[in-house]
Amino acid sequence: MYTPSSSRYAMMQYRRCGKSGLKLPAISLGLWHNFGGVDDYDQYREILHVAFDQGITHFDLANNYGPPPGSAEENFGKILASDFKAYRDELIISTKAGYTMWEGPYGDWGSRKYLISSLDQSLKRMGLDYVDVFYHHRPDPETPLEETMTALNHIVKQGKALYVGISNYDVPEAEKAIRMLKQMGTPCLIHQPRYSMFDRWVENGLLDLLAKQGVGCIPFSPLAQGLLTDKYLHGVPVGSRASKAHGFLRPSHITPQKLEQIEHLNQIAINRGQTLAQMALAWILKSPVITSVLIGASKAEQVTDAVHCLHNLYFSEDEIFTINTILAI
Numbered sequence: 001m002y003t004p005s006s007s008r009y010a011m012m013q014y015r016r017c018g019k020s021g022l023k024l025p026a027i028s029l030g031l032w033h034n035f036g037g038v039d040d041y042d043q044y045r046e047i048l049h050v051a052f053d054q055g056i057t058h059f060d061l062a063n064n065y066g067p068p069p070g071s072a073e074e075n076f077g078k079i080l081a082s083d084f085k086a087y088r089d090e091l092i093i094s095t096k097a098g099y100t101m102w103e104g105p106y107g108d109w110g111s112r113k114y115l116i117s118s119l120d121q122s123l124k125r126m127g128l129d130y131v132d133v134f135y136h137h138r139p140d141p142e143t144p145l146e147e148t149m150t151a152l153n154h155i156v157k158q159g160k161a162l163y164v165g166i167s168n169y170d171v172p173e174a175e176k177a178i179r180m181l182k183q184m185g186t187p188c189l190i191h192q193p194r195y196s197m198f199d200r201w202v203e204n205g206l207l208d209l210l211a212k213q214g215v216g217c218i219p220f221s222p223l224a225q226g227l228l229t230d231k232y233l234h235g236v237p238v239g240s241r242a243s244k245a246h247g248f249l250r251p252s253h254i255t256p257q258k259l260e261q262i263e264h265l266n267q268i269a270i271n272r273g274q275t276l277a278q279m280a281l282a283w284i285l286k287s288p289v290i291t292s293v294l295i296g297a298s299k300a301e302q303v304t305d306a307v308h309c310l311h312n313l314y315f316s317e318d319e320i321f322t323i324n325t326i327l328a329i
């Protein structure tokens, strides 16, 4: 039996998502890793409890999260039914389609056939009537963008998603998609790009576009999958993402150059009275264009660590200069 903390809304900040009516928590939780069929039920159930107890109202999924694909939605659905049923209206649940999900020509990319069938499958796995946000997960170079955006519009009109978003779209693709959705009367709520201190491509036009168009932004992998923490400073710990065969972070990504940068960044974080993870999240949240940072967690303590970044989102000019210098190494 789970009873959420009565003080769950005391500390979290909620930020308006672009120019929409929806606010999201400054920290959101994604279920890409650690919630699949290979993971520990008690551990991921605790992560969800600790997150909601601290005001994290937004949980992000996709059809293919696991492994095996689909199992994160199934596991989340079980916990929703047992622990969160009474709190559905306090939650923002998102899912996506765009990567390979099932065999044959209809289980991948961006056709109307794939998006609509995939969302129906996701709703079934999670035991939901609707999701709050449905994303096209990645641009499809072959399907006409009109078809993909018309499918998103249809899904909202059907009531199977309240809002729609796009993910991994570059600036010209995002601009076209946002324009098309606006014309159909289903505004694009949000863009979900990869963004961290180690991957700053969104600063070359995407953030400006989203600000101008009033579209929210929820960066994924803000900790570069765990690199922007102190955990890899002394090798690859057992149980960490880089140590797992199915993890998307490989030990080869932890280069001597990255380690040198992490070492220096960690020192700045210590001087600020933060963990490196907290500083890396605060560094993204300092921009008003950012609605929320979308973290992952393998342990409940990591969620709590992230939430405490909200105590200090301020960076002095000196700190910004030093961080930029380190990131240019």
Ligand SMILES: NC(=O)c1ccc[n+]([C@@H]2O[C@H](COP(=O)([O-])OP(=O)(O)OC[C@H]3O[C@@H](n4cnc5c(N)ncnc54)[C@H](OP(=O)(O)O)[C@@H]3O)[C@@H](O)[C@H]2O)c1
Pocket: 029, 030, 031, 032, 033, 034, 060, 061, 137, 167, 168, 192, 219, 220, 221, 222, 223, 224, 225, 226, 227, 229, 230, 231, 239, 240, 241, 242, 277, 294, 295, 296, 297, 298, 299, 301, 302, 303, 305, 306
């Ligand atoms: N749209 C897309 O294409 C796309 C792609 C990727 C992700 N996403 C979304 O973004 C979410 C987050 O991605 P991500 O998991 O890569 O995010 P991340 O926050 O960059 O990395 C999370 C990992 O970092 C480690 N970590 C987190 N907090 C820590 C702390 N305080 N101290 C030490 N280590 C810590 C944990 O790894 P350990 O396992 O090593 O403990 C954790 O699983 C996903 O769940 C998904 O919802 C979307």
